[in-house]
Amino acid sequence: MKIGLFVPCHVNELAPEVAIATLELLEGYGLTVDYPLAQTCCGQPQFNNGDLKGADRAAGRFAEVFAGYDYIVSPGTSCVSHVGAHTPDALSKTRSRVYELVEFLQDVLKVERLPKPVYFPHKVSLHQSCHGLRLRAHATPSERMLPYQSRLERILALVDGVSVVYPQRRDECCGFGGSFCVDEPEVSVAMGEDRVDGHAATGAEFIVGAEPSCLMHMGGVIRAQDKAIRPLHIALLLTGRGGA
Amino acid sequence: MKDDSIRHPAAAREFLADRERARWHDSAIWWVRQKRDAQMAQLPEWETLRTMAEQIKAHTLSRLDEYLEAFERKAEENGVVVHWAADADEHNRIVHGLLAERGVNKLVKSKSMLTEECGLNPYLEARGVEVIDTDLGERIVQLRHEAPSHIVMPAIHLKKQQISELFERELGTEPGNFDPTYLTHAARANLREHFLSAGAGLTGVNFAIAETGGLVVCTNEGNADLGSALPPLHIACMGLEKLIPRLEHLGVFTRLLARSAIGSPTTTYTSHFHKPRPGGELHVVIVDNGRSEILGREDFYQSLRCIRCGACMNTCPVYRRSSGYSYSYIIPGPIGSTLGPSRDIRKHASMAFACTTCASCDNVCPVRIPLSEQLVAQRARAWQTGALPAGKRAAIGALGVLTRHPALFALAGKTLRKVFPILPAGLAQDNPYSRPGRALPEMPAQSFREWWLQNRKKP
Incomplete structure (x- = not known):
């Protein structure tokens, strides 16, 4: 292969x-x-x-x-x-x-375990990035009347100790949007702030997602506003790089 | 009428300057989205209904000429007078002609986005006809000399305090009384006078049924019913895409419409009009105004399926944080951002870019219009017609060159990564990304490519 x-x-x-x-x-x-x-x-x-x-x-x-x-x-x-x-x-x-x-x-690969066991005793708030969610069916969007499923939840079930939560407005966009973030900086920042606040309100220590650009955007808001919550890409979590 | 020189980013910046009010606007509209979700959750057949609605509309649009003629035949058999208007101006002339011929100088109107689109109110007012909008939200924005900021909730941008001040000035209500029931009763009493003294009533049309020649008007306030039942002349104005083939199809749409629009199982009033009242007249004006051009465009004809529920606005994270007044076209939000650019790409190009492509609108749309795809397709029209800002065009062009040259591409990336950290803070902030509330990403010492070359590249 x-x-x-x-x-x-x-x-x-x-x-x-x-x-x-x-x-x-x-x-x-x-x-x-x-x-x-x-x-x-x-x-x-x-x-x-x-x-x-x-x-x-x-x-x-x-x-x-x-x-x-x-x-x-x-x-x-x-x-x-x-x-x-x-x-x-x-x-x-x-x-x-x-x-x-x-x-x-x-x-x-149809994996049932991680290559190296990962113990991650933290609460993570899942960020369903729009394109994964709505264009790649990574999870059931909250707008649809369809049976619930979530890829990220399923893969995180392979990690020990982690607890998964969602923000209110489970799958609202973070406001990155590629060139949108420079075309419409004020709306983009407002969306980012609301999203970060939503994740932080869950009491989670990390925002976990599969799309680096959303995490980068929210990371920019977190750094500028000195918030405690941290963005974390799922590949880092699955290889035990979660830190903390 | 709306100022169509508005550009979304600048107007949104202004709206967001009052962050507290913007938060309130966002929450008020999100609340409607949640009500919609709750209604959806009660119908296991929801997705089937959406597919049926999509298919009925798609079928109708594919034979629109036949259904329009069938509707006209049946309606005329019923005693309804059918008028055809090629554009906004013809629509306005027809309506004014009907009023002038009968010496009508006061018209009561229920909600119609079509008449907003055609600019009917200013047209009639300039010719001495008093026009009274009778939907409460429309009445409020009319008294404020504003356009609706939402197609279903025209005054959603206003707080009850602002409405109280407006009514105190215009209707003589008690100063400082913000009680919504009190204010609604005051508007109601005032509107009753107008209903009783108007010479004609104008309504929109939600659905026109080809099989029966019937018109269906959905409201929550009963104002269309009073407006059509009291004055002797009822004029119904509709875009030519409002057709459905048969009465049996109507239930699919009435089940979806109010649930999608306001999170109610149904509109309070779903009124069917088939023929004039005894001694009265019923006229219907069927308007094209650019619709047949949209119908002929492969990428955009699907936007004509729209039933004007406004669900796409309620779910749109950009609309909720920028309000209807940040959009240059009379219909804001996702559906407006395809209809507006379809009408005039140069004027309305900024609407097509007021979108992160999150695609939530695609999922709430009860007739499954692929809105986010349409907005991106409108961007292609903006590119082709030169409606894009020069800087943006140049940046995308430069990216195209870099894309073809991996070494240059890597160099450009590295340059940005290395230069930003050493810029003086002020200069580093002076870029389109940096805004209060958002910091640039931290710049790593090494790119992945560099790491790979150092650690993994086989000799």
Whole structure:
């Protein structure tokens, strides 16, 4: 099984530890993981700003760079949702091979344990990132009348000692939104504040999620306002890097 | 009428300057979203209903010409006079003509977003017709000379204190009496006078049934019923997308509408109009005003399924934190952000970007319009027509170049990461990301790529 690690741009530059943890986690299951150095951007910023040609060019590049791999795995739900849903139909083979980390662990590896046991005796407030939630079915959105399920809850069941809670307004957006956060900075900050306050009100020590950009955005609010709660990507938690 | 030179980010900044009021606005509307969720939870068949509603509307739109003609035939058989208006101006001329021919100088109106869209009130007022909005929320914004800030709850942006002050000035209510029941009774007494003295009543239309030629109007205040039952002339104005094929389809929509809109099992009044009252007249004005153009656009025709419930606004985290007045089009929020740009992409481009693509609106929409996709598709139109700000276009263009050159891409990332920490604090704050309340991310010493090259790269 050849696995290509897809590291979204913002993770590469701003949260390298999340990519390292992802790599370690996959290797912990005995897999060989390669990081193709020619990878750049998946094209989501172009797509979301209306540059469809630019987005298609980026998608075409993405497909070439990852052509030789059986699976493309990434610690980011948003870029994966873009590649999975918004790339040209001609790239359907790429679309079907791209997985967010937790999806890959659950749907391909069907893991029932973590490579190394993790004891994490903390309360964590789950952040259901919008694209994972609503475009990748990571959980049942609160707007839908469908049977309840949650990927993140299922994977956290493999961690000892952790207790999972949700903020009020279980799945409201944190306000990151890619270029939205610079186009609409005031709304973005207001949404971020409300989201951080919601998570903090649960009494949790950590905000845990699978999308690094949301966690980065909320982290910015937390640092600026000196809050106690900490964002934590699920790959860090699953490799025992929770800290505290 | 609404000021369509508004740009969402600037208007939202202004709205959020009063953070306490913005929080209140957000909670008041979230409360309606929660009521909607509670209603949904009582109907195990909710998702089936949504799919049925989507399919009925999709089918109707695919044969809209046939259903419109069938409706016209049946309505005329029933004694209803059917008028066709190609645009807002023709709609306004028809309504004014009907009033002028009968010497009507006072019109009572129930809620109609279509007449807001057409600018009917100022058109009639300029021609000497007194127009009284009779929906309580609409009456409030009319007295304040404002546009509705929400399509179902037009005055949701106002607190009861502000309404008390307005009514004290306009209706002579007691100073300092904020009691909602007291204020509602005052409005009611005032509106009764108008209902009794008006020469015509105008209503919107929620559903028009091709099979029967019937019109269905849903309200919670009974104002459409008084307005259509007291004056001798009833004018009903509808967009041409309001058709449904048969009466048996109506239940699907009435079960979804009030639950989605305000979290009630049904609207208080669901009134069916088939023919004029004895001695009265019933006219229906069917308006295109850009709708057939939307119908012809593959990416956007689905927006014509909309039944104007406003659920997308109530769930939208951006709408709740920026209010309807931050949007340049008369219909705000997610649905307005596809309808507005469909009408004029240059004027309304900023609406398409007032969205994080969280897609919650897609999930609450009772007719399953893929709203978040439509907004992104409107951004593509903004890109193609040059309606994008130059800086944004340049930044996305630059990203495109970097995307094709991995080494440059890595260098650009590294440069940003290294430069930010050494900038003087003031300069580091001077960027589009930094705002009070949010700090830039901490910049790691090494990117993942650099780490990989150092630790894992096979020779």
